[in-house]
Amino acid sequence: MLENKSYNRLALQGWDEDDMDVCKDHNLDPMVAYSNAINLAMCNNIYKKNIESGMPPTEAGRIRAKVTKDINTLLKKRGLSSKVPNNIPTGLYR
Numbered sequence: 461m462l463e464n465k466s467y468n469r470l471a472l473q474g475w476d477e478d479d480m481d482v483c484k485d486h487n488l489d490p491m492v493a494y495s496n497a498i499n500l501a502m503c504n505n506i507y508k509k510n511i512e513s514g515m516p517p518t519e520a521g522r523i524r525a526k527v528t529k530d531i532n533t534l535l536k537k538r539g540l541s542s543k544v545p546n547n548i549p550t551g552l553y554r
Contacts, residue, residue: 472534485511497548
């Protein structure tokens with residue numbers, strides 16, 4: 461049986477954190493599990509929550525951009541693509 465590869469930020473940093481657990485803990489669509497789309501969905505989820513809590517959209521956007529850049533660096537270091545397939549829902553966009 462094939463083992464699913466987790467792409468969430470913690471897993472990319474060496475932690476034993478399964479993508480499906482991240483989806484359940486953060487109410488993300490399970491379709492993003494085991495793909496690099498999980499990080500975009502998580503960033504968009506946090507962006508939305510930051511704005512809902514009163515953070516200015518420009519600040520929330522700056523944080524999302526920095527986190528996205530950091531994740532893309534982690535993906536690149538592991539020889540993985542940061543391109544997200546079009547058929548995977550990742551939530552809020554810009």
